[in-house]
Amino acid sequence: MKTFSYARARDAAEAVTGFTPGTMYLGGGTNLVDLMRLGVAAPDRLVDVSRLPLDGIGFAGETLHIGAAVRNSDLAAHPLVRTRYPMLARAVLAGASGQIRNMATVGGNLLQRTRCPYFQDISRPCNKRQPGSGCPAIEGDHSNLAIIGHSDHCVATHPSDMAVALAALDANVYLTGPDGDRVITMPGLHRLPGDTPERDTVLEPGELIIGVELPPPPPGPSTYRKVRERASYAFALVSVAALLDVAEDGVIREARLALGGVAHVPWRARHAEQALRGAPATEVAFTRAADAELAHAQPLARNGYKVPLSRNVIVRTLLELMP
Secondary structure (H helix, E strand, C coil), rough: CCEEEEEECCHHHHHHCCCCCCCCEEECCCCHHHHHHHHHCCCCEEEEECCCCCCCCCEEEEEEEEEEEEHHHHHCCCCHHHCCCCHHHHHHHCCCCCHHHHEEHHHHHHHHCCHHHHHHHHCCCCCCCCCCCCHHCCCCCCCCCCCCCCECCECCCCCCHHHHHHHHHEEEEEEEEEEEEEEEEECCEEEECCCCCCCCCCCCCCEEEEEECCCCCCCEEEEEECCCCCCCCCCCCEEEEEEECCCCCCCCCCCCCCCCCCCCEEECCCCHHHHCCCCECHHHHHHHHHHHCCCCCCCCCCCCCCHHHHHHHHHHHHHHHHC
């Protein structure tokens, strides 16, 4: 591991002051430390932000504020999250293992890097790790990688379960940095690869996530379903965050859908949502909505199974939410 300097910030302002190239922020370390051991990440300086006073969860008016230093396990167990945002609680519990959730932070979870095997193997080329070196996953091992929104430069997927739920909930992500504060609404924090896959997010150098704010959820039940290769400690092949509000006459008033495991970003299924609003809450309508979204999929040679899998998971999840 490359030698680096270490500093612990007392507050967010101290963390971002004097930011220089080669500096990285350290939260729970559950992703960054692994990447450093692999040689994928090689910071010159680590600024520890895990103990910043950003570990609260509570209402500010009608919105729920979650500090960036909140541990994932604390977020999933919080009564306000479990009762008002069950989709989010289930998404967090679907991620990693209990031990990792006890360490991982909300801010770090949103910024975790892809688990594409070519990205994590420094003996292989990877445009995300080394721009311009190529994407061997396109012709190689891509069975678990993207079917939507990918490019000729990268077919990696975003690994976060939490981010999928936050995309469905229209969460606001609060940032601070050398040039001041700003707010980004999800989806919008993460970027599609295009021809610059090395940039996962829209964060500028030195910017730090300080919190997440959730608006009041629409009426209706919500949930999170994750399909993976084993029961725990595995990343999604396909996941769905869903909310469904059905009127007494059986017509859908509101629907929220976001997909994980299918794109470089948490994928908000806007085409499916549009198809669902005003439609009858039936399996036929759910299937049509899923097909409207998946019509834009471009599977690779060995991950075409994700298209019918996504359709089935969307339909099954929506059926579970019917009154």
